[in-house]
Amino acid sequence: MAEAHAAVAFSFTVTPEGVNLDLNHEVFKAIWQSGLLSWKKRIGRMKNNFRNGLFPASPMSFVFTLSIVMALHYGGFDPSFGLIFFFQTHMLGLDVSNPIISYDISCALFAIIMWLIAILLIKYSLKALLTYHGWIYEVRGPISIKTKLWLGLVRLFGGRKPLLNSYQAALPKLPVPSIDHTITKFLESIHPIMDEEKYKRMEKLAYEFKNGIGKKLQRYLVLKSWWASNYVSDWWESYVYLKGRSSIMINSNFYGIDCVLEKPYGCQVARAASVIYSAIQYRRDLDREELEPLLLNKIVPLCSAQYERQFNTTRIPGIDIDTIVHLKDSNHVAVYHKGRYFKVYIKHKGSYLMPAEIESMLQKIVDDPSEPAKGEEHLAALTAGERVPWAKARTEYFSAGKNKASLHAIEKAAFCVTLDEESHNYDPDDPTAFDKYGASLLHGKGYDRWFDKSFTLVVFANGRIGFNAEHSWADAPIMAHMWECALSREFQELGYTADGHCSGKLSDQVPNPIRLEWDLPSPCLYVITKSLSVARQLINDVDLHVMMYTYYGKRFMKKCKVSPDAFIQMALQLTYYRSEGKFCLTYESSMTRLFREGRTETVRSCTAESCAFVRSMDDPKKTNAESIKLMQIAADCHQRAYREAMTGLGIDRHLFCLYVVEKYLGLDSPFLSEVLSEPWRLSTSQTPHQQAQRLDIEKYPNRICGGGGFGPVADDGYGVSYIVAGEDTVFFHISCKKSCSTTNANQFGNNLIKAFADMKSLFDESS
Helix, strand or coil: CCCCCCCCCEEEEEECCEEEEEECHHHHHHHHHHHHHHHHHHHHHHHHHHHHHHCCCCCHHHHHHHHHHHHHHHCCCCCCCCHHHHHHHHCCCCCCCCHHHHHHHHHHHHHHHHHHHHHHHHHHHHHHHCCCCHHHHHCCCCCCHHHHHHHHHHHHHCCCCCCCCCCHHHCCCCCCCCHHHHHHHHHHHHHHHCCHHHHHHHHHHHHHHHHCHHHHHHHHHHHHHHHCCCCCHHHHHHHHHHCCCCCCCCCCCEEEECCCCCCCCCCHHHHHHHHHHHHHHHHHHHHCCCCCCCEECCCEECCCHHHHHCCCEEEECCCCCCEEEECCCCCEEEEEECCEEEEEECEECCEECCHHHHHHHHHHHHHCCCCCCCCCCCCCHHHHCCHHHHHHHHHHHCCCHHHHHHHHHHHCCCCEEEECCCCCCCCCCCHHHHHHHHHHHHCCCCCCCCCCECEEEEECCCCCEEEEECCCCCCHHHHHHHHHHHHHHHHHCCCECCCCCECCCCCCCCCCCEECCCCCCHHHHHHHHHHHHHHHHHHHHEEEEEEEECCCCHHHHHHCCCCHHHHHHHHHHHHHHHHHCCCCCEEEEEECCCCCCCCEEEEECCCHHHHHHHHHHCCCCCCHHHHHHHHHHHHHHHHHHHHHHHCCCCCHHHHHHHHHHHHHHCCCCHHHHHHHHCCCCEEEEECCCCCCCCCCCCCCHHHCCCCEEECCCCCCCEEEEEEECCCCCEEEEEEEECCCCCCCHHHHHHHHHHHHHHHHHHHHHHC
16 A cells, blocks of 8 residues: 655756746645644643642732732731842842832732742642551541541642642652561561471571661662652663563563453444544543543542653663653554554644544555565564564664664554454353453464554454553553543544444545555564564463453442452462462552652562461361451451552562662672562452543443453462452453463462352351
């Protein structure tokens, strides 16, 4: 498929009659519109930065301040105690000007000073207030007088109509926990999973570290916390994600699925066009900061820093470390269909294209009979294989000519789109269908998702959708927020015709999609083949089971006076113990976005209290009442640990950063080496639901999203993601490796169902 474009804005020819100058007015018009749009965006960002700098005050507050100063001064009272007169008589230019004008200017200068001082006082007062976290321990209990007073002050200083980033400057820094706290909590967490001999050895190493080099490492870390906006996030991004040299497919990337109970309204290209448009509108809200910041309990702000790189972002491979490249804007998406890549514009003549117009371009791609270039079909396998071969190939074969231009079209796209040839769906009569659906989003065929892109939108042949997201730029709640907004916009604001196409009319001049061209030499084709081989080995080894549990959900869990998350974590502990006959180190992800640039912290869900509850479930000597009591104790312990992780008192990020400092100093700690090498055989994460509150789930129960999942973290362990969707539904995404003889995702799912049933029977029989 080809598209004619003017290459230059003007051309001229010399003839016997003279010089013939041919101006291309369309190109000049496009240049003018592009420049105008760029300046509008700059002015918009400057305006937002100005508002955010003043927040929680507003520009109108200056008018109020000036009015008060002028009214008091003209009323015979000097609020400046002589400072206005000092300005009038000593500032250059004011002492010789008209007395009335110089007087008014002096009042305005004093008002500006008072206004800026007031803004700083309010801002730092809010920042000091947000360091208090006692409220989080009183969410479901009686509220103390201290917390009530704190809530009132936060409301008073919290400002009105905040932009997305308005609270960023007021967020406190993540504190560094004390060595004593971290060591104590660490030893508590490993005691249940170690025998006494191993525990005593680890205890000795821990105390030697605490009383030895731990103090020195802690001093460096505290120094970094004073200097950096967050002492964890930059090292976490670099060392956990970007320095990894193995495949990011399955090992790092995660996926999300559709509202599986709702039948897709549109055909493949219509659904793709509608969701592309919805995602771009969400990007526009981000650019303008019109997306409301998330507030816990509608009061406490969460950090919004991760949203910045959601679009126009690509992970670029490197020999030693990858880099994240983010562009301020992008006017196209990259589309993959039947082994071919296309550049599809989302803007034309300064305006966003509507869903019907995007659909017409996608339809041209589907109707295009051309064959992929040699090596083009499997090109994305480079992003699925190991990072070093991809980095070398990118430098050697994609640094000039067609390949460079085409690669840049993909890497500079707002995001990638795959029009998949397969159909996937949720089928309650065929459990394997859901597994195949999740697996296709997790890894596809190893070459049909661009795994380096911030996210790839996948649209299946039957109109069902999902996404695959790269993990280094942000965590799953950020993608979940966009996904929720995009799907709700599609449902509430956009529509489809009776035959499944996008509503709306086509404009006269819709741009054609541009086929990307490639010229891949034989050595490059060899690297692609090797990367695809690595990807297929990973794909063949992953065992994924996705299930929808509908027997009961958070409605029943709350009746048991147990947090739904704690209830599910106890069920997972019971399931793992019954599956493996032992307990293991358990990872649950918790966010630290109460702090500036916060990302995640680990909740160690396997505790002495949870182990006591699990053992009681299969102990015939224990009554139901005793098991319920043990579960409630374990759940309370888990909730306390979760809150500590959220409020900067977690231990794993602290230990990780101590380890990084140790390596920078060239030291060696047996304690840190063992701690950081311990495998997380049960890695869990809860996907948040209804962050934006854009859709009434009670009114539209079929619009619940099925969440998403990730690959196993340990070779002999499980990865379990879950989403509490609605009052009586929980989705689980369970992964492990087929090469491990002791793990089986389907068996784990069956044991989880039994654990849920047994836990419910405790309360049923007691009542």
